[in-house]
Amino acid sequence: MTDSEQPKSTGESRGRHALDNTSAARTRAKAAQPTKKKRRRWPWIVLIVLLAAILIPLGLFAFAYSQYKVPEPQELANKQITTIYANDGQTQLARLVPPEGNRTQVKLEQVPQHMQDAVLAAEDREFWTNSGFSFTGFGRAVVGQLTGNPTAGGGSTITQQYVKNTLVGNERSYVRKARELIYSVKMTNEWDKETILNAYLNTVYFGRNAYGIQAASNAYFNKNVEDLTTEESALLAGVIQAPSALDPAVDPEASAGRWNYVLDGLVEMGVLDASERAGMQFPQTRDPSEYSAYTEATGANGHIKNQVIAELGTIGITEEDVQTRGLQITTTIDMNVQNASLDAADTALAPLQEDARAAAVTVDPKTGAVRGYFGGHDANGWDYANAPMQTGSIFKIIGLAAAVQQGISTDTYYSSAPYQLEGTNIIVNNDEGGSCGSCSLKEALKNSYNTSFQRLQADLANKSQDTADMGHALGIAPTYANGDKTLSEEGQRPYDGIILGQYPSRAIDMATVVATLTNDGIWHDTHFVQRVTDSSGEVLYERPEDTGERRVSKQVARNVIEAMEPIAAWSNGALAGGRPSAAKTGTSQLGDTGANRDTWMIGSTPQLATAVWVGTADNTSAIYNAWGGIMYGSGAATQIWKSILDTSLENQDFEYFPDAVPVRYGTGTAGSGYYYDPSWSSGSSNTWSDSSTDDAAASDAPDDENPADAPAGGQESPAA
The missing domain is CATH 3.40.710.10 (DD-peptidase/beta-lactamase superfamily)
Known part of the structure; x- marks a missing residue:
């Protein structure tokens, strides 16, 4: 065996191992250095991303907020019914119902306080304090969805609903929702709350082709809004969430459940005494078959309606006035003469040929x-x-x-x-x-x-x-x-x-x-x-002598x-x-x-x-x-x-x-x-x-x- 083939001594072997270990350690240290630097950058990246996620939307919101213009209340005129009466001012001859629906504007003071409160209990309990958007309302809606509670409130405030109905439409998209939010916040800052509530009550859909609280009062109870009871108000407020499904003529059980939710909300809001609420009975509504929102005129009255509409244009009442101002038109027709005319014609024609x-x-x-x-x-x-x-x-x-x-x-x-x-x-x-x-x-x-x-x-x-x-x-x-x-x-x-x-x-x-x-x-x-007046009572025309x-x-x-x-x-x-x-x-x-x-x-x-x-x-x-x-x-x-x-x-x-x-x-x-x-x-x-x-x-x-x-x-x- 040569010297070169002899095994190394123990000391020499340990020395080599020591050198190898030192080298490996240095290599590991070098390899570890870049890893430490990367870990230190993550918090900054996360912070930047979070700031961007907050600031960019805020910036976009601020820019859009500055660009969007909220119309004045009078500029958002909604089409509503024009009614034609005989010369007694009471006998209805015809109604001009716009395609968008049956609507008659009323002032907020005409709406009973219990009707106003019922709508807030049903749709937006923080209405008087929120900024046009409600986090609690949104959370309540989410909980309702998760728990399957159909009577829970919706996530949109009254202001958001009004904006959707009049400004941005109901397209299901993030862009539309963003515009709704911007308009709602800006409207809250520019309009007083009473104006928003009044506008909402005059536009929201209640089912039965009734838009606005006055039309709804007639459609469900055959009465004016001023005459509604608390029980009736709670029913109307309840159907807003899903008018077709919550109409008592369609699903009385679901309607009653929503009615109870509204009344309980009134108690929670402190505007209805619990003992009074306990004694309330679910109200009866009119039969939908006896009510037709779109019956404009029947029989001979249809021709009177046509004559009236043609004449309005000659006295300066525009088509837009007819569609948006809820006109009350008093005609010259004397019902004694009118009824005599119909009876006389029918009697004389009865024995004659069919044509x-x-x-x-x-x-x-x-x-x-x-x-x-x-x-x-x-x-x-x-x-x-x-x-x-x-x-x-x-x-x-x-x-x-x-x-x-x-x-x-x-x-x-x-x-x-x-x-x-x-x-x-x-x-x-x-x-x-x-x-x-x-x-x-x-x-x-x-x-x-x-x-x-x-x-x-x-x-x-x-x-x-x-x-x-x-x-x-x-x-x-x-x-x-x-x-x-x-x-x-x-x-x-x-x-x-x-x-x-x-x-x-x-x-x-x-x-x-x-x-x-x-x-x-x-x-x-x-x-x-x-004579012609609008829904607010303003006289637009009086036939001069x-x-x-x-x-x-x-x-x-x-x-x-x-x-x-x-x-x-x-x-x-x-x-x-x-x-x-x-x-x-x-x-x-x-x-x-x-x-x-x-x-x-x-x-x-x-x-x-x-x-x-x-x-x-x-x-x-x-x-x-x-x-x-x-x-x-x-x-x-x-x-x-x-x-x-x-x-x-x-x-x-x-x-x-x-x-x-x-x-x-x-x-x-x-x-x-x-x-x-x-x-x-x-x-x-x-x-x-x-x-x-x-x-x-x-x-x-x-x-x-x-x-x-x-x-x-x-x-x-x-x-x-």
């Missing part, structure tokens, strides 16, 4: 106020009172007014023999060949002789144009809603058949014509709206009314007790069928003027009487007219028309030789006139429906 229809409009001659309006029973269907229909012989009173205005007296004699229209081969006859030979215009009006009135119109200075101008003067609208001109032939002079009712007019216009004549020639704008506008002279009006006085009795329509009236019937024939399409009765007492039309639903077929015979104006239309006035005036004194002074100022020749002034025209300063149009050629032939044509011409029977 028989009627329209009736009654106006106060002294003011132009519409007292009764019936255009049919279909609230969303055709309004026959606002539909142009051929008028037949009722238009003769307008031609007569034009003649009297020009100096032709009502006692002027005219021939009733067949009459050939100037420049044509058209022969005008009277119904059933009736004739008086030659008789006064009064007699011709009573018997409705077409031929006498065609001759009369031929004596007018401007012929048929004067008849049209007088129609416009007395109250027929110059244009329809679509812009078409009325009483004209494409804007030019009308055909000669105008005096026999060739051109269509509406029942509401003909009621206005009679009202103007009844009121001594003074026209008033026919209207439905008397006005003196009207003179359209024809007093003596012209009185002479025409005098000529109309015998006709009601002549047409089987004398008013009860012999009450004085002035009237005129009319019919329009259906082509050359021999049957009639439109039948009319218009007339008045000094108190009321009424126009009635009876025809068929499509206005293209014949109307027959109850026995299947030809219908005349002296039939159903006169029955309705008489019934309306008899019933409406039943308890009123008789009033009499003023005496008429005969017209004697003419100097020319008219009729059978009476003198009149041919230069006196409807365009003179003594009468109102629509813009004149060039005369159409006298030879212009009427169309097939021209009432001036013998078989198609609005002729009357002697009793029509």
Whole structure:
């Protein structure tokens, strides 16, 4: 064995081991040094992350807080119900319910204190002290979720709920929730708590299509919010959390559980005595089937609603006002007259053909106020009172007014023999060949002789144009809603058949014509709206008293009314007790069928003027009487007219028309030789006139429906 192969001595071996251990220790020490440095950095990193997690959101919140603008309370106007009433201010005719729901604003002082407290007990018990966000409320909601307690309060404050309902919506996202929080805190700093609570109570959803506490009071208890009891208030507050599920009509057990939670909360809040709470009974609510939030108007009231809405725009009440201000609109409708109109129409139509229809409009001659309006029973269907229909012989009173205005007296004699229209081969006859030979215009009006009135119109200075101008003067609208001109032939002079009712007019216009004549020639704008207030009681509009506008002279009006006085009795329509009236019937024939399409009765007492039309639903077929015979104006239309006035005036004194002074100022020749002034025209300063149009050629032939044509011409029977 060599020396190199010999084992090392023990000392040498230990030395080497010592060196190896020292080297290993140094290596371990070096390796350990970086590890110690990393451990010392962790606290700083954690601290930085925590600070960033706090400061960045706070910074973003502060920036957003500075940028967000909370609207003023009045800027967050919510759509709410507008209600239309009769002239008594109590009878509801219609409700205009916005698509967003059934809502009526009330002031906070109108809400009972126990109702306010109940809402706080249910939704936000720290409302008066929180900053728009409640940590305790949030915690209570979490506990409720974990324990499965469905009666526990929600996590959102009242302010947050209001912000969600009006500003940020209910999208399920963190961004929306952040915006809700920012707005809620800022709103709390800028609005007083009473304003927030009032706004919330007027917007929160209670179920049954009821938005706001007033609508909810009606939907559940058929009463105003001021009349709620504590028990009822607790029920309403309880359903806010889940309106559909907590409605007692849906789940009475769940509703009762939530009701108990609210009452217990009132006790905890110190606003309800425990002994009083112990004796409370769960309240009964109205049957949801008897309540419809969206019933706007039924039957004839639907047409009144449409007239009211159209009129609001003309008096400066905007669509936004209607939708957001909770308007209370008092109309001119007198329920005595209105009910009489409906009853009269129903009674007269009952024995007639299935498609028989009627329209009736009654106006106060002294003011132009519409007292009764019936255009049919279909609230969303055709309004026959606002539909142009051929008028037949009722238009003769307008031609007569034009003649009297020009100096032709009502006692002027005219021939009733067949009459050939100037420049044509058209022969005008009277119904059933009736004739008086030659008789006064009064007699011709009573018997409705077409031929006498065609001759009369031929004596007018401007012929048929004067008849049209007088129609416009007395109250027929110059244009329809679509812009078409009325009483004209494409804007030019009308055909000669105008005096026999060739051109269509509406029942509401003909009621206005009679009202103007009844009121001594003074026209008033026919209207439905008397007063408008908003939900706070502010008066937005009050119909002013006005003196009207003179359209024809007093003596012209009185002479025409005098000529109309015998006709009601002549047409089987004398008013009860012999009450004085002035009237005129009319019919329009259906082509050359021999049957009639439109039948009319218009007339008045000094108190009321009424126009009635009876025809068929499509206005293209014949109307027959109850026995299947030809219908005349002296039939159903006169029955309705008489019934309306008899019933409406039943308890009123008789009033009499003023005496008429005969017209004697003419100097020319008219009729059978009476003198009149041919230069006196409807365009003179003594009468109102629509813009004149060039005369159409006298030879212009009427169309097939021209009432001036013998078989198609609005002729009357002697009793029509």
